[in-house]
Amino acid sequence: MTRAILKCNYICIMTSNTHTSGGSRPGGRTARNTAAVLQATLDELGEHGYHGLTVERVATRSGVHKATVYRRWGGVDGLVSAALEWSTAHAWEPTRTGDLYTDLLRLAETVAQGFTDAPESDLSTASIAAAISSATVAEALRAFMADRHARAAVVVEEAAVRGEVPEDTDAHEVVRVAVAPVYYRLFVSREPVTAADLRRAARTAADAASRGLLTTDQRTS
Amino acid sequence: MTRAILKCNYICIMTSNTHTSGGSRPGGRTARNTAAVLQATLDELGEHGYHGLTVERVATRSGVHKATVYRRWGGVDGLVSAALEWSTAHAWEPTRTGDLYTDLLRLAETVAQGFTDAPESDLSTASIAAAISSATVAEALRAFMADRHARAAVVVEEAAVRGEVPEDTDAHEVVRVAVAPVYYRLFVSREPVTAADLRRAARTAADAASRGLLTTDQRTS
DNA sequence: CGATTGACGCGACGTTCGTCGCGTTAGTGA
DNA sequence: TCACTAACGCGACGAACGTCGCGTCAATCG
Numbered sequence: 297m298t299r300a301i302l303k304c305n306y307i308c309i310m311t312s313n314t315h316t317s318g319g320s321r322p323g324g325r326t327a328r329n330t331a332a333v334l335q336a337t338l339d340e341l342g343e344h345g346y347h348g349l350t351v352e353r354v355a356t357r358s359g360v361h362k363a364t365v366y367r368r369w370g371g372v373d374g375l376v377s378a379a380l381e382w383s384t385a386h387a388w389e390p391t392r393t394g395d396l397y398t399d400l401l402r403l404a405e406t407v408a409q410g411f412t413d414a415p416e417s418d419l420s421t422a423s424i425a426a427a428i429s430s431a432t433v434a435e436a437l438r439a440f441m442a443d444r445h446a447r448a449a450v451v452v453e454e455a456a457v458r459g460e461v462p463e464d465t466d467a468h469e470v471v472r473v474a475v476a477p478v479y480y481r482l483f484v485s486r487e488p489v490t491a492a493d494l495r496r497a498a499r500t501a502a503d504a505a506s507r508g509l510l511t512t513d514q515r516t517s
Numbered sequence: 518m519t520r521a522i523l524k525c526n527y528i529c530i531m532t533s534n535t536h537t538s539g540g541s542r543p544g545g546r547t548a549r550n551t552a553a554v555l556q557a558t559l560d561e562l563g564e565h566g567y568h569g570l571t572v573e574r575v576a577t578r579s580g581v582h583k584a585t586v587y588r589r590w591g592g593v594d595g596l597v598s599a600a601l602e603w604s605t606a607h608a609w610e611p612t613r614t615g616d617l618y619t620d621l622l623r624l625a626e627t628v629a630q631g632f633t634d635a636p637e638s639d640l641s642t643a644s645i646a647a648a649i650s651s652a653t654v655a656e657a658l659r660a661f662m663a664d665r666h667a668r669a670a671v672v673v674e675e676a677a678v679r680g681e682v683p684e685d686t687d688a689h690e691v692v693r694v695a696v697a698p699v700y701y702r703l704f705v706s707r708e709p710v711t712a713a714d715l716r717r718a719a720r721t722a723a724d725a726a727s728r729g730l731l732t733t734d735q736r737t738s
Numbered sequence: 739c740g741a742t743t744g745a746c747g748c749g750a751c752g753t754t755c756g757t758c759g760c761g762t763t764a765g766t767g768a
Numbered sequence: 769t770c771a772c773t774a775a776c777g778c779g780a781c782g783a784a785c786g787t788c789g790c791g792t793c794a795a796t797c798g
Contacts, residue, residue: 324794324795325745325746325793325794325795326744326745326746326795329745329746345650346649346650347650347651350784350785351785351786352784352785352786360746360747361746361747361748362785362786363746363747363748363749363786363787363788364745364746364747366786366787367745367746368745371786421649424649424704424705425646425649425650427704427707428567428642428645428646428704429566429567429568429646430568434707435707437705437707438706438707438708441705441706441707442706445706469717472698472701472702472706473694473698473721475701476697476698476700476701476705477693477694477697479697479700479701479704479705480693480696480697480700480701481693483645483648483649483700483704483705484645484658484662484697484700484704485659485662485663485666485693486648486655486656486658486659486662487659496690499730500694500725500730500731503725503728503730504721504724504725504730507724507728509720509721509724509725510721545764545765546763546764546765546775546776547765547774547775547776550775550776571754571755572755572756573754573755573756581776581777582776582777582778583755583756584756584757584758584776584777584778584779585775585776585777587756587757588775588776589775592756
């Protein structure tokens with residue numbers, strides 16, 4: 297399943313994770329192991345989820361010895377963290393349609409799909425879960441989300457240029473208002489996420505922004 | 518630590534969990550074990566968090582045998598689920614000040630404190646984490662949140678009566694818009710949650726509601 | 739091309755987890 | 769009060785987890 301994407305991952309990891317070893321010998325075998333292990337981690341996450349993610353299974357599947365995995369990644373959390381950090385390198389761009397509401401709707405749809413349909417949904421969900429227990433994963437998730445936020449903010453800044461929203465609109469806050477309800481339904485209230493919910497979230501964020509409710513100098517009592 | 522509250526829990530569990538055994542013998546020993554085990558679960562959650570929650574430790578601390586815990590609760594997820602279901606019974610009421618913004622602010626503050634300062638913060642966090650891996654906990658969390666949502670919606674309905682917001686305002690959506698950013702920062706973007714953030718979330722929800730952006734018949738393209 | 743040395747493979751070890759069968763205890767109802 | 773039986777206590781068991789010491793391999797550099 298999803299062989300094409302996984303193959304892509306394989307190559308990306310091989311070329312981008314030479315720095316992961318950090319030390320003095322980023323040689324071919326180490327990089328090859330890194331690729332195999334992270335690939336196996338993603339596969340295992342897809343089949344058994346975060347709860348069923350085991351170092352022993354990852355080691356067996358990747359062909360790398362168990363002790364090596366423990367030495368280099370420290371355990372399950374380290375594996376998830378490494379996989380998440382790789383995702384940060386995998387650049388992402390928001391779709392820009394020239395209309396703020398539509399852009400935010402695409403954003404919300406991306407989030408919803410990213411935790412349900414998408415091939416990386418298991419990694420995404422695992423990251424949320426692992427970040428609660430592990431400070432390492434929490435930091436990796438924070439960095440990942442900061443990167444995505446910075447990229448997503450572009451759609452709001454362009455809307456400001458077009459005059460759709462005030463100049464001093466807080467782009468990050470607009471993004472938050474648009475996507476937060478999606479995460480809330482997925483992980484907290486456990487309500488289903490319908491297409492109408494996504495539209496409402498995007499509509500609320502866009503309208504609130506255009507009416508100047510989400511400016512940077514908002515002084516709230 | 519927090520002995521008074523835990524004592525309260527103890528009594529509540531003893532009296533309210535007679536139905537938990539469900540079957541034909543809700544006798545004194547069973548109820549006593551239930552109280553001891555759930556109490557130990559809360560204590561362990563407070564000391565070691567969800568990641569460090571172990572059936573064996575809960576059994577030892579409660580004085581109930583390990584096999585019994587596995588039989589009745591099935592494992593760690595069952596313990597968290599049972600503790601969460603008890604919390605649902607522990608009725609909660611939102612503070613009502615007569616002003617929608619202030620009420621929503623109190624709501625957001627309650628959420629933020631409920632995951633950081635409060636004595637039950639460990640249970641709350643554990644529930645979010647466990648619900649990702651366990652369908653049982655997910656259902657318990659859904660029921661819990663549905664109850665809280667229904668109770669919180671009152672502040673919006675009263676605002677509608679006062680004329681602060683349109684009659685056809687979607688009370689649940691207003692609550693969602695007010696609290697979702699808090700959860701988002703806590704568990705997803707991993708940003709700090711400041712008092713200003715809480716005020717902004719409440720302000721946005723209150724303003725959006727008063728301007729008719731959150732009505733039930735909102736037809737979004 | 740050969741020496742160096744960091745990373746890896748290997749197997750064994752102690753620990754913890756979750757399950758099982760059986761004997762005992764203690765609520766329940768006559 | 770007494771028999772009944774559901775629930776519990778108990779100890780042992782296999783399996784999986786995570787760690788360790790040691791021998792080997794291969795990437796790097798002279």
